[in-house]
Amino acid sequence: MLPCAWNHPLQYTHLSIGVPSKPTNSVSEPATTNIIVRDLVKQFGRFAALRGVTAEFAAGRFHAILGDNGAGKTTLLRALAGLAHPTRGEILIFGKSPQAACREIGYMAHPSLLYDEMSGMENLRYFAGLYGIAGDKRSEGVIRSVGLDPELARPVGQYSQGMRQRMSLARAILHDPKILLLDEPFSNVDVHSAREMVTLLRSMRDAGKTIFAVTHQALLLEGVADEFIWMQAGQIVDRTDSVHGPRLSTAVNTQQAEVL
């Protein structure tokens, strides 16, 4: 069975998962700060993956995190998710630690975070149980919202990479988090599917979600992301409102040329 078509703005709105009545995001509108990172250091042995990151991030905005391999993007995302404990410094999400704010955070990692031997619906049913979500309605809704069919009985291990990424996104948004942390959501996804995924993310941002996406495919987010955060050697070196900002490296440009 083929996955359903992607009609995200409509489907996502139909989910009515705590969506505000009007879009809250706009570059010109003032946004409240809901994530504060202070002097964040993360060391793995003698290697410092994050070297004193300090930043504040506004609510309801789409933040694209860019940088070369080893720049600290994934570590920053894992620290925000509460998976990497800071060696020094602190993270406050709505004034709480990431662990205390876990119900507000949806995390999509580079691996799928799904059981290969179970179908998508079985996976989501299990994860819904972890968040105390009863019944199948919610799981079916999010699977449809990412363009897949909840009736698909095939185990996730037999999905294509694109379908797996979508299902992984469905798992991340299952509990209707206010903050989405996405680690390379477009990797190994064809251009068409990646664009559809971007459309879905835009609709989520417009519905008030705060989104962080680590990606090497920055041009996909041009005109969609509100802010591009440039990381290098474990530090945020620049924050721009365009992918063509001053820190765009040759490496990123080359990858975009290949994708687009």
Added chain:
Amino acid sequence: MNEASSSLLSVTFATLKKDIRLEWRSKDALNSMLFFSLLVVVIFSFSFDPLAEESRLIVGGLVWVAFLFAAVVALNQTWARELRNQVLDAYRVSPAPANALFLAKVLGNFIFVIVLEALMTPLFVIFYNLHVLGPAWQLIPLALLGTWALVVNGTFFAAMSLRTRNRELMLPLLLFPISIPAVLGMVAGTTAVLTGDNPAHFYIVLLLTYDVVFTTACLGLFETILHAE
């Protein structure tokens, strides 16, 4: 029942159901355990060819050697499937209680090892010409308490060695020394029942105490293990 207890029970049940479903589909642990136990039964029966009297003296040890090593196979599998696709991270970022995951894993492993014991016991009886001289019903609490002792510590130490490079080697190194009192209780208790020479009550109480102490300690420490990097 308060919300926390209800959450603990519902997540434990959901995780147990998921683990049984995954094992039913892959049969990774059950097949390996069965194969290993069968090897032990057959090879030792060929080597010893014991009389009924001798059997009663050695089978207590043989049975638990087979089940102990077979359990280690299951214990390694139980966390290995959580590492594929880093699924454990999805649990770690959720508000689900850490102990629910631990309890579900312990219960799942307990069920798998008990199923193995139920399948292998008739083979031990046939191959070693066993006739129980003591009160046979005492084998049931010995098996249940002994198996719980193995899986509760095994599940905990398997989780502890999860992120180590040689985790399949680390598990027996950590598990076997700390299981010595329980293994002594299992072997001596089983032999006591088989020979009918001594009462096995002492060993049952020993295993019960061991189970209570280590279950409590593991439950108290598991959250730290789960969230360790």
